[in-house]
Amino acid sequence: FFTCECVLKMFALRHYYFTIGWNIFDFVVVILSIVGMFLAEIIEKYFVSPTLFRVIRLARIGRILRLIKGAKGIRTLLFALMMSLPALFNIGLLLFLVMFIFSIFGMSNFAYVKHEAGIDDMFNFETFGNSMICLFQITTSAGWDGLLLPILNRPPDCDLDKEHPGSGFKGDCGNPSVGIFFFV
Structure with a gap:
């Protein structure tokens, strides 16, 4: 469902699709989900269980925040988290x-x-x-x-x-x- 929505919006809005932050978020979630689906079986067969991809799929929950217009505090919190991810990566x-x-x-x-x-x-x-x-x-x-x-x-x-x-x-x-x- 998310993939269809993403493709339809990209077809309708063309390059303007990537000017809206929530559309970029949707696009990243859809791409990671598709990659996760394809790699999950390969990783499970040859390496480790695909727990990381399950965690990445949790990002879909962030899409719900688009529907809640009054969730400014949660949006601010998520934005702060997204901005701190590079620093968290360096600390890791x-x-x-x-x-x-x-x-x-x-x-x-x-x-x-x-x-x-x-x-x-x-x-x-x-x-x-x-x-x-x-x-x-x-x-x-x-x-x-x-x-x-x-x-x-x-x-x-x-x-x-x-x-x-x-x-x-x-x-x-x-x-x-x-x-x-x-x-x-």
Whole structure:
């Protein structure tokens, strides 16, 4: 329905269609919905579930605001949100950069820590992906203490002479001073 409305308006108004802000909003929502429909199956088959496209489809709710003429406050709020999106994107990139650096740091210091408490096959610092998952868990304060506990291990709770094939690293003990710095 939205696609038909968009096409009819574009046919009727021609290039003037893009001079109205709400028409541009409608056009973006329709294009993202069409792209989401085509890519949803491909992404679901080969990569991850299409949750992002479902979130983008929520933008259709913004179309309702066109019908409400008295919603000046909500329009102002949405306009402020739209204007702050570039800054939010930059903040997201900065957060990713910090998490990337700390993920590499965690891999180099805690990759061979003994699996116990919060560190297991999924939550560990052995691979970059798992390290990012652990950092996300730490940032949300969800079980960070379970991740910290094995890092604080010292002998006799761990083995200093344990061999790790494929690397020159020995032992499965953590480093308490580096661990506390990392978590703070």
